[in-house]
Amino acid sequence: MKTLKLITVFALTAVLGFTSCQSEENTEVGANPNANSSTSPTASNFERASMNDGSDDDFLDGNACTELLFPLTATVNGQNISIISELDFSTVLEIFAEFNDDADNVTFNFPIRVRTSNYTEVTVNNQEELDALNAACENAEAEGRDAISCIDFNFPITMLTYDIALEQTGTVVLQSEKQLYTFMTGLQADEFFTVNYPVSATLSNGTTVQLNSDAEFRDSISDCVQFEEEEDEAATMAAEVEATLTNTQFKVQSFVNAGVNTAADFADWSIEFTNDLKLVAKNNVNATLSEIEGTYAVSSDTSVFLNIAFGSNNTVSALNNDWVIATYSDTMVALQSKTDASITLTFQKL
Incomplete structure (x- = not known):
């Protein structure tokens, strides 16, 4: 606006x-x-x-x-x-x-x-x-x-x-x-x-x-x-990021915390951003594991933010954060923590 x-x-x-x-x-x-x-x-x-x-x-x-x-x-x-x-x-x-x-x-x-x-x-x-x-x-x-x-x-x-x-x-x-x-x-x-x-x-x-x-x-x-x-x-930019995410499934390409990349912990999971601001994490290897639901929100002031909330004590709750959009394209969104720029997360479109 x-x-x-x-x-x-x-x-x-x-x-x-x-x-x-x-x-x-x-x-x-x-x-x-x-x-x-x-x-x-x-x-x-x-x-x-x-x-x-x-x-x-x-x-x-x-x-x-x-x-x-x-x-x-x-x-x-x-x-x-x-x-x-x-x-x-x-x-x-x-x-x-x-x-x-x-x-x-x-x-x-x-x-x-x-x-x-x-x-x-x-x-x-x-x-x-x-x-x-x-x-x-x-x-x-x-x-x-x-x-x-x-x-x-x-x-x-x-x-x-x-x-x-x-x-x-x-x-x-x-x-x-x-x-x-x-x-x-x-x-x-x-x-x-x-x-x-x-x-x-x-x-x-x-x-x-x-x-x-x-x-x-x-x-x-x-x-x-x-x-x-x-x-x-x-x-x-926020509108463009939201359009990139909506109704799309991603994988965790990179998740760096304290200098360690733990993307392998999420290798079996896909993350879907729905058009009603819901998140659905699904294990694509083990069908017996339940889907994990959460919410997301894109906002902006002079920067663009992505809030991810999967609840606590589940496989993907480590992704919960207020993220700052670092870079993005039609197939990728790179984030860094709003409170600790050394914590980064990159989603790659499936």
């Missing part, structure tokens, strides 16, 4: 009141040659970072530009689901997770309402209108008009305003992302501003940072965007 919010071409800027006042006691009173214009990189960064985030429901509408508004109903893999709040997202995800080799399908019961990146609410009457919104979102991304969702400001934020002569005209105290977006998009060509730093913000990796300048803000954006790109790459 892509975590970037995008501008949509279907909505107009929402009008929102905010606090503005004249001041002669600010630390920046007077002419300020470092004031930013409406077309400055700082203005663009704040505008993009304050857009409405529509990415949390992308698994439903596939559109990071739009936020679905509740209530709504949809048919999910043939099941009619009422979605009253974000709490109901888990029901949809559980349906998606039932099988990992099927094509998940969501059909909305129109009309539905959405909130766009610039906070305008729009009624979508049919699939064609929804497709048009999605196409506009894709075009905006292709044109580099993507928004930044990896940084959340901790309000309030105070802006100092200036006229074309760079003389201070007042202050604006902003209490929300919507107010910040409205301020930035409402700046005229003869209006300038500076940020009354420091500004506190929380990045998508959970880190809270204090920004002390436009340059620090720019660098924080660069860092968190890179982090999200790494997350996106890992998510793509």
Whole structure:
């Protein structure tokens, strides 16, 4: 899932009141040659970072530009689901997770309402209108008009305003992302501003940072965007690994612990990864031995992980671990322990 919010071409800027006042006691009173214009990189960064985030429901509408508004109903893999709040997202995800080799399908019961990146609410009457919104979102991304969702400001934020002569005209105290977006998009060509730093913000990796300048803000954006790109790459890799494993039987080609390769202990066993996230270990030499069942799960952050759980005190329980995907191909998956990189496991497709 892509975590970037995008501008949509279907909505107009929402009008929102905010606090503005004249001041002669600010630390920046007077002419300020470092004031930013409406077309400055700082203005663009704040505008993009304050857009409405529509990415949390992308698994439903596939559109990071739009936020679905509740209530709504949809048919999910043939099941009619009422979605009253974000709490109901888990029901949809559980349906998606039932099988990992099927094509998940969501059909909305129109009309539905959405909130766009610039906070305008729009009624979508049919699939064609929804497709048009999605196409506009894709075009905006292709044109580099993507928004930044990896940084959340901790309000309030105070802006100092200036006229074309760079003389201070007042202050604006902003209490929300919507107010910040409205301020930035409402700046005229003869209006300038500076940020009354420091500004506190929380990045998508959970880190809270204090920004002390436009340059620090720019660098924080660069860092968190890179982090999200790494997350996106890992998510793509996780899907590829899961597809490689699903409905396939493997043998243990290598299992190294404390420098000793014990793959021979599993030579008679095949390991099948089913499409409902189950594991089945079967002895292919001695048919009298019962199959051993377990579970698996593929996940990711900036790396890709495979959890294997066969229970305890059985022939294959030594394979239990939280593994990191080291390398993989269509026929092989190589793993190393999340807690001890010296412990490695390689599965070879049968």
